[in-house]
Amino acid sequence: MEQPIRILIVEDNVIIADDMQSMLEEIGYEIVDNVIVYEQAEEVLKTQHVDLVLIDIILASDKTGIDLGKHIRANYDIPFIFVTSNSDRATVENAKMVKPNGYLVKPFEQQDLYTSIEIALSNFTRSDKSAAVVENEEDVPMSNTVLKDSIFVKKQHLYYRIQFSDIRFIKADNVYLEVNTVDKKFLVRSPLKDYLEKLPKNKFYRAHKSYIVNVDHIDAINSKDIMIKDTLIPISKDFKEFIISAMNS
Numbered sequence: 001m002e003q004p005i006r007i008l009i010v011e012d013n014v015i016i017a018d019d020m021q022s023m024l025e026e027i028g029y030e031i032v033d034n035v036i037v038y039e040q041a042e043e044v045l046k047t048q049h050v051d052l053v054l055i056d057i058i059l060a061s062d063k064t065g066i067d068l069g070k071h072i073r074a075n076y077d078i079p080f081i082f083v084t085s086n087s088d089r090a091t092v093e094n095a096k097m098v099k100p101n102g103y104l105v106k107p108f109e110q111q112d113l114y115t116s117i118e119i120a121l122s123n124f125t126r127s128d129k130s131a132a133v134v135e136n137e138e139d140v141p142m143s144n145t146v147l148k149d150s151i152f153v154k155k156q157h158l159y160y161r162i163q164f165s166d167i168r169f170i171k172a173d174n175v176y177l178e179v180n181t182v183d184k185k186f187l188v189r190s191p192l193k194d195y196l197e198k199l200p201k202n203k204f205y206r207a208h209k210s211y212i213v214n215v216d217h218i219d220a221i222n223s224k225d226i227m228i229k230d231t232l233i234p235i236s237k238d239f240k241e242f243i244i245s246a247m248n249s
Contacts, residue, residue, distance in 0.1 A: 003161050004030040005121065005152075008044055008053045010068060011083065012036040012060035016106070020054065020083070023110040029117070038063035038071075045076060051161065052101075052117060053080040057091060069098035079124040081116055083108075121152050151198060153179055153186045162186070164200055168228050170212040180231075207239040218243070 007029050011017035017034050024031060033044045038061050044050065053072060057065040065082060072080050081102035082095050095103060101120035104112060150161045162181060171178045172192045179186040188195065196204060196212050207213045207226065211233050220227040221243055226235050235243075 004028060005051045005117075005161070006030045006032045006049055007117070008032045008041065008048075008050045009034045010036070010038075010041045010053060010059065010065065011056040012058070013056070016056075020113065023113055027110070027114055037061035038065075038068050041068055042071060045072070050076075050078060052078060052120060054083050054104075054117075055080055055100075057082055057084040057086060057095065066094055066098055069095075069100060073098055079120045081120055124152070153188060160186075164203065164214075165216065167199075167204075167214050168217040169207075169214060169231070169233060170195065172210040205239060205242070207233060207235045209236075211235075215243070215246075 007024060009017055009020055009024075009031060011020065011034070014036070017036070021031050021034050032048050032050050033040075035041050035044060037059055041053070041055075045053075053068075055065040055068055059065055059068075065084070069080055069082070072078065079101035081104055082100045083104045083106065084091065084095075085106045087105045092103070101124060102116040104116045149165075150163050151167075153160055153162045162179070166181045166183075168180045168182060170180065170192070175189060177188045177190055177192060177195055179188055192206070192210070192212060196206055199212070203214055203216060204212055205215060213226065213228060213233060217228045218226050219229065221235075221240070223240070224234060225232045226243070227233070
């Protein structure tokens with residue numbers, strides 16, 4: 001089922017933090033908490049579900065926002081964005097070391113904040129935690145998941161978390177994809193092949209040049225089609241043979 005994106009704000013300037021929260025809530029995001037130091041953020045991450053973190057680099061504690069970024073990379077598979085007044089070369093170079101999913105310089109407008117979050121979520125198509133761990137190592141496969149059990153899908157001005165298990169099938173329609181879940185449809189601008197790479201390989205298959213299907217939702221099959229709920233979906237010869245083989249194994 002779809003859920004609003006849950007954001008943690010880590011900002012030691014209370015006025016700026018409250019302003020950010022108002023901007024985000026006006027757009028439609030859900031604010032998990034609004035904290036000022038590393039230790040508070042660490043506790044929230046440990047006890048609450050968080051989809052994205054906005055982090056000021058300079059915090060009112062010995063540990064900085066960069067330290068928090070390192071902590072997130074080491075322990076959580078979620079994106080984070082640095083929000084800071086500092087855009088000098090040294091700060092940027094230090095920030096780059098922890099591979100943030102965005103870098104927003106104060107002061108900013110609501111649209112700047114929204115755009116940074118949207119891009120960070122949209123580009124979060126693999127485990128950045130794994131990427132950081134294996135950097136500079138050779139021949140180590142990196143995770144290719146969006147999240148462990150779900151993917152972000154955009155609807156109007158928000159990204160919603162959709163459980164993989166809720167996706168029935170995906171249909172290519174010109175430059176868009178129609179993502180069909182158990183109770184809704186979403187339009188996504190993406191090539192079908194690229195989108196398939198974001199999905200679990202043991203559940204989702206390209207059944208036809210225009211369709212990706214979740215095999216767990218297949219209700220029936222004949223010589224040319226499969227049925228998912230009330231929809232007949234054409235299938236290729238290879239996919240038909242794959243399904244029949246799986247049924248007989």
